[in-house]
Amino acid sequence: MTKQEARELLDKYLDGTATPQERTLFEQLSNRVTQKRFEHMQAEPYEEIGHEIHSRLPRQRPLFKRNDFIAIAASFVLFVSAAAIIYYNRYPDLSGKPEKSQTADIKPGRNQAMLTLANGKKIILTDAGNGELARQDGISIRKIQQGELVYSVLAPNNRSQAEYNTTETPKGGQFRVDLADGTKVWLNSSSSLRYPTRFTGKDRQVILTGEAYFEVAHHASMPFKVQTGRQLVTVLGTHFNISAYHDEPTMKTTLIEGKVKVSMVNAQGLKVLKPGEQAELINDQIAVSEGDTEQAVAWKNGYFRFKGENIESIMRKLSRWYDIEVKYGTSVPEEGYYGTVSRSKNISQVLAVLTETGSVHFKIEGRSVTVMK
Numbered sequence: 188m189t190k191q192e193a194r195e196l197l198d199k200y201l202d203g204t205a206t207p208q209e210r211t212l213f214e215q216l217s218n219r220v221t222q223k224r225f226e227h228m229q230a231e232p233y234e235e236i237g238h239e240i241h242s243r244l245p246r247q248r249p250l251f252k253r254n255d256f257i258a259i260a261a262s263f264v265l266f267v268s269a270a271a272i273i274y275y276n277r278y279p280d281l282s283g284k285p286e287k288s289q290t291a292d293i294k295p296g297r298n299q300a301m302l303t304l305a306n307g308k309k310i311i312l313t314d315a316g317n318g319e320l321a322r323q324d325g326i327s328i329r330k331i332q333q334g335e336l337v338y339s340v341l342a343p344n345n346r347s348q349a350e351y352n353t354t355e356t357p358k359g360g361q362f363r364v365d366l367a368d369g370t371k372v373w374l375n376s377s378s379s380l381r382y383p384t385r386f387t388g389k390d391r392q393v394i395l396t397g398e399a400y401f402e403v404a405h406h407a408s409m410p411f412k413v414q415t416g417r418q419l420v421t422v423l424g425t426h427f428n429i430s431a432y433h434d435e436p437t438m439k440t441t442l443i444e445g446k447v448k449v450s451m452v453n454a455q456g457l458k459v460l461k462p463g464e465q466a467e468l469i470n471d472q473i474a475v476s477e478g479d480t481e482q483a484v485a486w487k488n489g490y491f492r493f494k495g496e497n498i499e500s501i502m503r504k505l506s507r508w509y510d511i512e513v514k515y516g517t518s519v520p521e522e523g524y525y526g527t528v529s530r531s532k533n534i535s536q537v538l539a540v541l542t543e544t545g546s547v548h549f550k551i552e553g554r555s556v557t558v559m560k
Contacts, residue, residue: 197525293534293554296376296508298334300362305350305384312336312354312362323350326367326384338367340385349383356397359510361486366393369404370411373487376507377432398430400487403445414452418468421448427460428483434503438468441483449473489530491537495523498547498558505556509534516559520547 196212199205299313302320310320312330321328325342336354354364356374364372367385374380378397392412403411405424413420415431418438425445431438440449442460449466450457456473458466465478485492486504493501498520502513508530528540538549538556550557 293509293511293551295531295533296359296361296510298362299360300336300354300356300374302328302336303353303355305352313360323352323384328352328384334361335363335365337365338384340367344385344387349385349387351381351383353379353381355379357510358507366404368406368409368411371402373400375399375486376510395429395431397432398428398486400426400428400484402426417452417471418473419450419452419454421450422446428487430483432503432507436469439465439478439483441465441478441480443480443484449475485527486530490527491530492527493524495525497521497523498541501541502556502558505534505537510554512555514555514557516557518560519558520560522546 196205196209199209302310302312304310304321305323308321312320315330317330317332319327319329320336322341324346325340325344327339327341329337329339331337354362354374356362356376356378358377360376362374364374364380364382366372366382368391370391372380372393375398378395378399380393380395380399382393383391386409388409390410390412391406392414394414396415401411401413401422403422403424403426407423411422411424413422413429415429415438418431418440420427420429420440422445425447426443427445427447428441428443429439440447440460442462442464444462446462447460448457449460449468450473451468451471456471458473458475460466460475463478463480464475465483467474467476479492479494482492482494486508491501491504491508501524505511506513511534522544524541524544526540528537534556535551538551541547542549546560548559550559
């Protein structure tokens with residue numbers, strides 16, 4: 188079995204699509220790690236582990252050949268980060284915590300955002316009470332609960348020009364906006380959405396920076412468009428996620444259900460996505476591939492989900508959610524990390540999970556985190 192096949196086995200386990208035999212195989216491997224809390228993992232003879240696990244599985248209709256299990260054990264490093272996360276979620280009292288100065292731990296992000304009205308007035312939504320915050324040309328803007336802003340149509344449109352508002356989340360913030368057409372938008376940290384208070388004309392267009400999950404209300408005669416820099420996503424009614432951070436190497440659009448068109452703003456490179464597909468904008472080229480929908484919307488569901496990500500990619504996500512500065516030592520790990528961990532944990536708890544893999548360590552000083560090999 189190749190490393191790629193071993194990764195696929197790990198992906199199945201994390202996705203919940205593994206067969207009973209595949210789950211047994213993975214759990215046997217991860218338990219060998221967690222039982223010793225990773226202290227003696229490198230000393231374990233990988234071939235012996237492979238033989239032992241192979242001998243315990245049913246003999247009839249074997250899932251893999253005998254040598255495959257030895258190969259899986261030899262590729263055991265792929266499972267270490269996932270096993271650490273599984274262990275940590277079960278047993279959170281770990282001793283392998285990152286080095287930390289004598290200051291308060293860094294808490295996770297929360298529901299916070301700022302609303303900028305068309306007239307320039309700014310409303311800090313975190314501090315605003317529930318109820319109506321403003322009215323704009325027959326539109327009521329209400330905060331109905333912590334973390335949710337709702338636009339409601341009260342009267343017909345009396346303006347020829349649309350008014351545009353902006354909802355912006357800081358680092359360490361997230362917020363939901365229900366637009367006047369019924370479309371629901373979840374904004375991730377360090378993101379902004381510019382939109383008309385009501386939609387008029389032949390389409391419904393908004394501008395996104397950062398990341399957001401959309402549940403678009405269906406209007407056959409008025410397509411919904413999301414502009415993210417050079418990219419334009421066009422839909423009628425569907426669910427999808429867009430990641431368009433300036434510090435990420437690509438823009439990603441992942442379709443959960445329905446159908447979307449992805450193109451450059453100038454209409455070049457048009458691609459049509461089916462559910463489960465992902466479009467990536469790289470150097471003005473749009474590439475379509477099978478996406479991981481669970482990974483794409485993990486942030487909305489309250490999790491970090493890592494699937495072969497390097498430490499720089501992971502730290503960019505942590506930087507946005509925990510509002511931290513990330514520094515790197517002279518040597519940076521090159522491994523890919525796998526697993527799922529809650530976004531509600533303090534940062535020291537999340538870093539402890541990664542530290543347990545043995546390949547990376549951290550030092551926390553105030554709101555600064557240094558990554559070390």
